[in-house]
Amino acid sequence: MKAHDPLRVDAAGAPYITPAPGVGRVMVLVVAALVPGIAAHVALFGWGLLVNITLAVAAALVFEALMLAIRGRPVVSFLADGSAVVTAVLLALCLPPMAPWWLPVTGAFIAIVGAKQLYGGLGYNPFNPAMAGYAVLLIAFPLELSTRTLPLALQQAPPDLAATIAYSLGGGGAAGLDAMTAATPLDRLRTGVGLGQAMAEIRAAPVFGALAGRGMEWVNLAFLAGGVVLVALRIISWHIPVSMLATLAAVAGIAHLAGPEHYADPLFHLLGGATMLGAFFIATDPVTAATTPAGKLVYGAGIGLLIYAIRAWGGYPDGVAFAVLLMGLTVPLLDTYLRPRIFGARRARVRDGS
Amino acid sequence: MKGLWRFPGGLRLAGAKGSSGDGPILPLAPPPRVYLPLRQHVGAPARPVVEVGQAVARGELVAEAGAFVSAAVHASIAGRVVEIGDHELPHPPGVAETCVVIAGEGGEEEARAEVPLDPDEATVETLRERVRAAGIVGLGGAAFPSAAKLKPSRPIHTLVINGVECEPYITCDDALMRHRPEAVIRGALVLLRLVAAERCLVAVEDNKPAAAAALREAVAALAARSPEPVPDIAVVEVPTRFPAGGEKQLVWTLTGRAVPRGGLPYEVGVVCLNAGTTAAVDAAVHDGRPLVSRVVTVTGPGIRRPGNFEVPLGTPVRHLLEAAGGTTAKAVELVMGGPMMGRRLETADTMVVKGTNCILVTPRPDIAPPRVMPCIRCGRCAAACPMNLLPQQLYWHARGRTFDKLEPYGLKDCIECGCCAVVCPSHIPLVSFFRYAKTELADRERRRHRAEESRARTDARNARLEQQRQEREARKAARKAARARPRSAPASDEAVEDTDAAPPRAAGGAS
Ligand code: SF4
Ligand code: SF4
Numbered sequence: 001m002k003a004h005d006p007l008r009v010d011a012a013g014a015p016y017i018t019p020a021p022g023v024g025r026v027m028v029l030v031v032a033a034l035v036p037g038i039a040a041h042v043a044l045f046g047w048g049l050l051v052n053i054t055l056a057v058a059a060a061l062v063f064e065a066l067m068l069a070i071r072g073r074p075v076v077s078f079l080a081d082g083s084a085v086v087t088a089v090l091l092a093l094c095l096p097p098m099a100p101w102w103l104p105v106t107g108a109f110i111a112i113v114g115a116k117q118l119y120g121g122l123g124y125n126p127f128n129p130a131m132a133g134y135a136v137l138l139i140a141f142p143l144e145l146s147t148r149t150l151p152l153a154l155q156q157a158p159p160d161l162a163a164t165i166a167y168s169l170g171g172g173g174a175a176g177l178d179a180m181t182a183a184t185p186l187d188r189l190r191t192g193v194g195l196g197q198a199m200a201e202i203r204a205a206p207v208f209g210a211l212a213g214r215g216m217e218w219v220n221l222a223f224l225a226g227g228v229v230l231v232a233l234r235i236i237s238w239h240i241p242v243s244m245l246a247t248l249a250a251v252a253g254i255a256h257l258a259g260p261e262h263y264a265d266p267l268f269h270l271l272g273g274a275t276m277l278g279a280f281f282i283a284t285d286p287v288t289a290a291t292t293p294a295g296k297l298v299y300g301a302g303i304g305l306l307i308y309a310i311r312a313w314g315g316y317p318d319g320v321a322f323a324v325l326l327m328g329l330t331v332p333l334l335d336t337y338l339r340p341r342i343f344g345a346r347r348a349r350v351r352d353g354s
Numbered sequence: 355m356k357g358l359w360r361f362p363g364g365l366r367l368a369g370a371k372g373s374s375g376d377g378p379i380l381p382l383a384p385p386p387r388v389y390l391p392l393r394q395h396v397g398a399p400a401r402p403v404v405e406v407g408q409a410v411a412r413g414e415l416v417a418e419a420g421a422f423v424s425a426a427v428h429a430s431i432a433g434r435v436v437e438i439g440d441h442e443l444p445h446p447p448g449v450a451e452t453c454v455v456i457a458g459e460g461g462e463e464e465a466r467a468e469v470p471l472d473p474d475e476a477t478v479e480t481l482r483e484r485v486r487a488a489g490i491v492g493l494g495g496a497a498f499p500s501a502a503k504l505k506p507s508r509p510i511h512t513l514v515i516n517g518v519e520c521e522p523y524i525t526c527d528d529a530l531m532r533h534r535p536e537a538v539i540r541g542a543l544v545l546l547r548l549v550a551a552e553r554c555l556v557a558v559e560d561n562k563p564a565a566a567a568a569l570r571e572a573v574a575a576l577a578a579r580s581p582e583p584v585p586d587i588a589v590v591e592v593p594t595r596f597p598a599g600g601e602k603q604l605v606w607t608l609t610g611r612a613v614p615r616g617g618l619p620y621e622v623g624v625v626c627l628n629a630g631t632t633a634a635v636d637a638a639v640h641d642g643r644p645l646v647s648r649v650v651t652v653t654g655p656g657i658r659r660p661g662n663f664e665v666p667l668g669t670p671v672r673h674l675l676e677a678a679g680g681t682t683a684k685a686v687e688l689v690m691g692g693p694m695m696g697r698r699l700e701t702a703d704t705m706v707v708k709g710t711n712c713i714l715v716t717p718r719p720d721i722a723p724p725r726v727m728p729c730i731r732c733g734r735c736a737a738a739c740p741m742n743l744l745p746q747q748l749y750w751h752a753r754g755r756t757f758d759k760l761e762p763y764g765l766k767d768c769i770e771c772g773c774c775a776v777v778c779p780s781h782i783p784l785v786s787f788f789r790y791a792k793t794e795l796a797d798r799e800r801r802r803h804r805a806e807e808s809r810a811r812t813d814a815r816n817a818r819l820e821q822q823r824q825e826r827e828a829r830k831a832a833r834k835a836a837r838a839r840p841r842s843a844p845a846s847d848e849a850v851e852d853t854d855a856a857p858p859r860a861a862g863g864a865s
Contacts, residue, residue: 015693015694015695015772015775015776015785016687016689016693016694016696016714016716017367017522017693017694017772017776019724019776019778019781020734020776020777020778020779020781021779022724022727022779022780022781023727023730023779023780025779026732026779074725077725077727078727081727083730121728122727122728122730123727123728123729123730123731123780124728237733237737286730286731286732286733287730287731289731291731291732291733291736291744291746292733292736292744296733335747339744339763340362340736340742340744341742342615342741342742342743342764342767343361343362343602343606343612343615343740343741343742343767344602344612344613344614344615344617344741344767345614345615345764346614
């Protein structure tokens with residue numbers, strides 16, 4: 001009997017049950033859910049995105065490892081949590097597909113070092129690192145960021161993988177890019193409306209497809225599919241995507257009904273730009289989003305509203321990054337004031353202190 | 355019984371009932387010694403009424419209830435009292451409590467100190483007194499003295515018999531309901547009378563069809579036998595979702611009424627007792643048998659022959675493990691209670707107490723325990739919390755030692771069910787943090803209380819000194835007035851000084 005005396009192991013106590021899948025697996029599933037959207041994007045817009053992802057991920061891992069080492073954290077287990085990879089992929093997805101190599105690398109640096117590790121690493125960053133990286137790039141390099149590639153279908157001689165890599169590593173600026181780029185549908189819409197063109201006229205431009213921006217409509221649908229899977233697997237909760245998309249659709253719908261000549265229809269907004277990517281993959285970043293159910297609904301709604309406002313009246317063509325960053329500011333407030341009612345409480349006590 | 359109500363959060367846990375599940379309730383041979391702690395329950399410890407060297411029969415009273423919320427202790431084996439001294443309790447680990455130790459002398463002598471009662475004839479007072487005298491506490495684990503529950507200060511509409519064992523592995527109540535359903539139903543009838551409820555709901559999880567069927571049969575048999583209409587007893591199957599058997603969760607599931615924060619079910623017109631407790635009430639009333647044994651599940655991958663045993667209280671865990679074939683070489687963790695809410699035992703030399711429902715032996719994990727990662731605020735814990743708390747915020751404040759934030763975030767409402775810790779992808783031992791924070795808060799409370807007490811003592815002392823000074827002054831004035839006997843004054847003054855020097859105990863005690 002003595003030999004079988006229960007030894008102590010370094011378990012922390014109950015529950016004595018198989019633990020849930022770790023953060024690493026959650027991140028793997030998130031990346032997996034991004035694959036359909038990435039595939040659609042590559043199919044419709046060329047190899048550029050893959051080159052960007054590769055560069056961003058590699059750079060993010062290097063920066064993350066360096067910072068962990070400097071901060072004296074266990075490098076391997078923290079790298080294995082996969083959060084840097086997710087950040088890098090999301091960042092790359094926001095960049096123009098044909099971009100010089102230093103764009104994803106600089107973005108990864110800002111995201112990982114500036115927005116994440118300097119705030120204390122995973123779990124402590126107040127702002128979505130990918131969006132912070134993108135926003136800084138957008139402000140610092142507006143030209144590079146707005147040089148958007150045309151869908152392959154509209155290009156005369158789409159570059160192959162080798163040419164894309166060469167373009168990227170060459171630091172951009174190679175001749176011939178002009179033939180592949182044009183204003184994005186959201187840009188085109190903005191200028192068109194600004195010039196007083198009728199909606200039908202604007203939408204007749206080749207960059208527009210049947211539902212929204214040509215090409216991007218399918219990419220959005222693919223992200224929607226991946227996002228729905230994440231919700232079904234309960235990797236993310238439905239609150240933020242649903243409230244964000246519903247709000248965006250509602251506001252766009254009202255504006256469209258009020259002035260169909262000036263305001264695009266809700267479907268265009270839902271399937272244009274980074275809407276679906278933002279709804280399911282960016283706004284739902286656990287660390288920086290609101291955490292309570294009611295808080296998530298307000299947070300999502302705020303993002304939807306801001307996206308519309310920025311697209312319709314703001315200074316940037318797409319509003320996802322700024323909307324997410326702006327709403328990030330409200331998270332502490334939302335988390336404090338929109339707490340669920342404790343079971344058995346007559347009224348939720350909203351105040352933090354006593 | 356129409357709709358059931360869904361409580362927030364909760365988890366579907368993989369069932370692991372099979373290992374101890376289907377067999378009979380095995381009687382356990384009396385151990386050579388039993389260790390009967392005077393405090394096995396919530397409330398004040400019992401007061402011993404035996405002396406070392408005294409022979410006791412099984413069922414004989416060894417310690418009487420020390421207060422209204424307290425419970426008597428009876429000899430669980432026949433033998434001789436060999437010691438009344440401190441032994442380590444199962445929980446909290448390291449805390450010793452006075453135990454009456456009885457060494458068995460092989461005799462099976464049973465004391466029937468109490469006569470059987472006819473619950474229909476006996477008065478409510480007599481019945482309640484019987485439950486109290488039998489030393490019955492909640493056998494589901496909480497160990498709240500049952501008699502104290504049976505004098506609710508508000509009208510009760512529903513008596514709930516809790517047959518829900520939501521923890522994986524534990525099957526003691528299941529076994530009891532399958533093998534002794536009449537005892538549960540008879541006990542329920544007694545309780546119905548005691549609390550004057552209109553109806554009784556016996557709740558069983560829907561993964562225990564055999565127990566539900568047995569209970570229903572027992573109700574039907576009772577109805578067939580009884581010449582008069584029988585009270586309204588319904589067996590209700592509730593969804594298997596942890597922690598469906600938590601008192602607040604169960605009351606909500608059955609009645610849609612939320613027990614107020616920090617409150618008890620009677621506040622919403624419900625009294626809730628565990629099925630094992632109900633059977634113990636039946637034994638106390640119908641057989642005059644006090645609580646001297648209980649059904650304990652011995653199970654887990656680390657045990658050779660899992661099963662349910664009828665165990666004399668105070669039996670050393672080691673004895674019980676041996677009866678279950680001993681532990682396997684891989685066994686490392688000894689847990690009292692289930693895998694979700696149980697507590698690790700530091701040693702097998704501690705004893706089975708009234709609240710012990712399960713001894714779980716878990717094997718050494720094949721993989722290293724996962725590293726604890728930072729909280730990513732994913733909110734999964736909050737979604738799983740049946741009390742609607744925000745575990746991530748509690749964790750944040752417990753870790754940062756900003757303890758005063760824990761109260762508004764409902765630390766006290768945490769039932770330590772472990773749902774949050776199970777779902778956390780960062781593998782944060784959330785419950786351990788909450789337990790730690792609770793002890794810390796309790797310590798602070800105690801310190802504050804003590805500070806207040808000593809302040810009150812000082813105030814009382816100052817008041818007393820002030821009063822004495824005034825008296826002295828009054829006397830001086832009186833002396834001045836009557837100068838006839840100037841000599842006696844110093845003596846009386848000295849006497850006053852003497853009283854001052856005495857420790858201010860009396861004043862403190864009074865405050
Ligand atoms: S489940 Fe774990 S990681 Fe997620 S919010 Fe809760 S404590 Fe943080
Ligand atoms: S242990 Fe406490 S905080 Fe965690 S889920 Fe249970 S009640 Fe909620």
